Amino acid sequence: MIKVGIVGGTGYAGVELLRLLTQHPHVEITTVASRSDIGVPVAEMFPNLRGRTSLRVEEAGSENLLKCDVVFFATPNGVAMQQAPQLLAAGVRVIDLAADFRIKDVADWERWYGMKHACPEWVEQAVYGLPEVNREAIRAARLIANPGCYPTAVQLGFLPLVEAGVVNLDHLVADAKSGVSGAGRKPETHILFSEAADNFKAYGVGGHRHLPEIRQGLAMRAGAAVGLTFVPHLVPMIRGIHATLYARLTADVDLQALFERRYANEPFVDVLPAGAIPETRSVRTVNLCRMAVHRPQDGDTVVVLSVIDNLVKGASGQAIQNMNIMFGIEETAGLCQVPPLP
């Protein structure tokens, strides 16, 4: 059994790790740590876990974390970079669900995230945990930078096009929509039910922190800089991300075949048949990216529709997928649930 610790178990990514890991056949959760709610039974904070775990919240700096095989950080940005080095030095593997180790250009990271990086040396060693791109590196990694939710949906949708070199890279457009759980569990006015329900709006149009992450990922696969306009929107639903991606084709190509080939061996990417439309509920609560590729009116604009559950393939599920790869067990272990419908 893999001994697992979770830091920041009281947010949505944390409770989702708990939900999935309590059902994982090869995992024993030994420690849940947090800066608040210390001593509180985990099952009291999250009614869905009642009867499923007897763990209580420990201090964020609990020594028990050092006895784990792997520690997940489901904490706000800037926390993992403080605590991870000590764990890594002790031989504990670390998977950070926040953004601390995602951007290779530390100066760029510091600009977007508005703080000084605490351990730039680990940024270099960190492996960006998108298995569909980095599976081999993940296998050997000690520190995983788990991708953001939007970056997962957007990169997976653009990758076949960018890798094949069949689109103009200067004017990519990613119009993305997220359920409200993407904004976290900290109470703020704009995500109150009465504010977010029966409403739709964009946000972060001037510049969202996931923009440099997506650009870096696409540029690496394209071997060239990419020009990307990224506009996120808030949808009155709990879970789910839908990315609608637009690019101008520069070559004639069988798009359906291109996408199917690219993801033929990927257990968690499902390319729908030609003409199909993915919907967010079809991946609700599961670790899966579903996508479809369209070419409206046979013009020169390709449209990719890509959906994930922001808390699973966009966060905790992908983190567990990375753990499975790192520990050499079945990549799909603990991640095979069927989504509920309706």
Added chain:
Amino acid sequence: MIKVGIVGGTGYAGVELLRLLTQHPHVEITTVASRSDIGVPVAEMFPNLRGRTSLRVEEAGSENLLKCDVVFFATPNGVAMQQAPQLLAAGVRVIDLAADFRIKDVADWERWYGMKHACPEWVEQAVYGLPEVNREAIRAARLIANPGCYPTAVQLGFLPLVEAGVVNLDHLVADAKSGVSGAGRKPETHILFSEAADNFKAYGVGGHRHLPEIRQGLAMRAGAAVGLTFVPHLVPMIRGIHATLYARLTADVDLQALFERRYANEPFVDVLPAGAIPETRSVRTVNLCRMAVHRPQDGDTVVVLSVIDNLVKGASGQAIQNMNIMFGIEETAGLCQVPPLP
């Protein structure tokens, strides 16, 4: 492996059976039959099942049903009573998720359901599939009348009081609330998103078909007739039933202890600690009834709050629980998921 057939696989109870049974360790689904969509791959109708089953819809009268160990009817009222006798005669066990075999008084059934019963002789033999009351009879049953969703939540909430004889039976009140999936998947105006969202209303105040079913169940345990006012309401949510139950106490009793004792050995009933409040999402997608018992202002009125997922403990999950009991396997097999939150 238990060979399972499903008739009526294209409604919500049907797809929920499919979701749960495709993950059941001791089941092989061999046939999905329906009056419509014949030949269509099941996974095309329900995107959540894509990649999880290669079954196609067969005709409702498919001979393959005769080769099953058990057949579930997830059909409208009045269908199972036509088809079940032939299957039963062939030694196939039958679990009807509709109301055909729930009411022992056939004349009463015919009045409430507005049709002539096709096989009154089987009504007598049918076992009402509420395991918390009838476990032993279920073990030996050939035909199960799976309880309705409201009746499950309401009976489980009232049972400890009624069995202990500590409340006035003449004026029980069950104020019940259901998510919209309880109304099924057949398109009707009042359950359109634009009609049901951001709205709340009662329905069936004059008399709902679940009323005689609840009355029969409570009377049987009370050993006397019960006077029940039952008012269902429609909640703008997808899944979930919340029953708020009111009764007048006729004896001084430790209510918390009474409820805990009654359900101490029940794997799918969870009595919350004193003072707690259950919420429907805490049982979303799982086979569980959570309840709490209150006595406001220490008066003589007891209030029970009881929640289930209408499609699971209120339909398909309970049907599988019954199957597990009938076939002598672990009662919880295939029914141990952790509900997602949020």
Added chain:
Amino acid sequence: MIKVGIVGGTGYAGVELLRLLTQHPHVEITTVASRSDIGVPVAEMFPNLRGRTSLRVEEAGSENLLKCDVVFFATPNGVAMQQAPQLLAAGVRVIDLAADFRIKDVADWERWYGMKHACPEWVEQAVYGLPEVNREAIRAARLIANPGCYPTAVQLGFLPLVEAGVVNLDHLVADAKSGVSGAGRKPETHILFSEAADNFKAYGVGGHRHLPEIRQGLAMRAGAAVGLTFVPHLVPMIRGIHATLYARLTADVDLQALFERRYANEPFVDVLPAGAIPETRSVRTVNLCRMAVHRPQDGDTVVVLSVIDNLVKGASGQAIQNMNIMFGIEETAGLCQVPPLP
């Protein structure tokens, strides 16, 4: 023109007063005051008011309030009792939308609201602003205690029965359901979209502050104490209250006629035809209580269904109705909108 001031213009009752009063033919809003956001244009905080008012938020203690004809307090409990005496002394009429002046028994108020009352002498003089009961007193009032949202829906539904003396007063049950806006605009975890959407639960079962208010109002009309069990619930919708009321009949009476007669001359109470079902959306955004009375199975239990918009007839609309009465203008002035549907 009536010169109006609003204290606490930044919550939902405040913005609703602004929405309705900017369209009122006989009103000029001169001052919007608050403890926060001072100097901010009102139209910036509430996008619906953009282009409709150029007012900026003034300090809560602004002297401009003394120049008003009437001041509405849309503040948390405990604020109006501090500020109202000075305004009243200056001849300004006051309408408090909070609870400071609702409960005549000051000791009882202090117990339920957990604070010392600042001006008990004004409690006695305050008129409880339920026009359907107190219209004449309101006409002459200097200080109005505007009723709570639940108390409005519950009292209006029970009044015909209680006044006519046709029900047992010992065991009234009010099962009430409210949209999330009833919990206000202050960010708290349990009213986040991701927590409240697709969910249903009771709250305050042990004792809600609206209980003594309802009991007082009913007792006054009954001329006797009443035994009431009141259980509020949270509905995943923005606006609306639905009260389902249960009482035992002690006399044979034509319920439909009783209700129609009681409210025959009330502009803002609509008794639906026999057998009808009110829904909350039918009163969304308007100052109206719709209700229906049922007697299921012709038994001895009467069921009343009563719906209001918690922010209008349950708060700001009723406050304006009271203002209209106090100033001798048409009671319906500014309150005749048609609700949107869907």
Added chain:
Amino acid sequence: MIKVGIVGGTGYAGVELLRLLTQHPHVEITTVASRSDIGVPVAEMFPNLRGRTSLRVEEAGSENLLKCDVVFFATPNGVAMQQAPQLLAAGVRVIDLAADFRIKDVADWERWYGMKHACPEWVEQAVYGLPEVNREAIRAARLIANPGCYPTAVQLGFLPLVEAGVVNLDHLVADAKSGVSGAGRKPETHILFSEAADNFKAYGVGGHRHLPEIRQGLAMRAGAAVGLTFVPHLVPMIRGIHATLYARLTADVDLQALFERRYANEPFVDVLPAGAIPETRSVRTVNLCRMAVHRPQDGDTVVVLSVIDNLVKGASGQAIQNMNIMFGIEETAGLCQVPPLP
């Protein structure tokens, strides 16, 4: 008073016309006609209209329509073209809220709408009722083709750019999102609450009927053909359209000034301050288009965010605005409500 008839008063556009017109100071509704529900009181079908109108539904071909000054068709596509010629011949003015007269190229219309046009001669005479473009022509029109909901939001957002000639016309992208009421009130599975709630998906990616309408409108103002990719999506909310528009800038221009100037005198278009974000609820139930223009990272891509209520500025409100213009009364008459919030 303008005598108004409505054909198709039983869908959402119809009830919205009724809501707005019953409050219009210069209108008397004399006839509501439909192919179904004949004889039913309008107020029974739509609870929001109870007490506001005593009209009953008349036959679709009612002679009373000939006595109207203007008749609105809130009917499915293909109905108005059958009935309008007779009314027009009798001197009745006609406003069609469906698509029958929107596309000038009749062959193109017949291809997209899959039927033969019944009166091509009237297509030519019809005026496209987008007042921000065609106000003078509307004033003199006998027959108005009221714009579609998406076309209103998309055209208003693109117009300043297209008219000024500052964007590349070959690769416009309109990523549009609509509330479910846009799909109408006819019961269909995919718009059931349980299917559409807590879900997000695109539709019509291969080609939506609003595409040729938008292209025609933009091309007319650009004086050249436009290449447009239009992808609509379904949002789990009742009302509202949000169009996110992308275009490549070909000239350096003060975008904020351009947009403010373009709409300076438009009563129903509100250009938000630089950096602002419109949300659909800010125009809920009112006849208003709110928009903001952004230029992320000061790059060469302009992003316009444009929101309307699909049933008001996207349908019935705009139709009334057109009527006001046609009859020479104040353009804003009956259209000045303040949207409710929350």
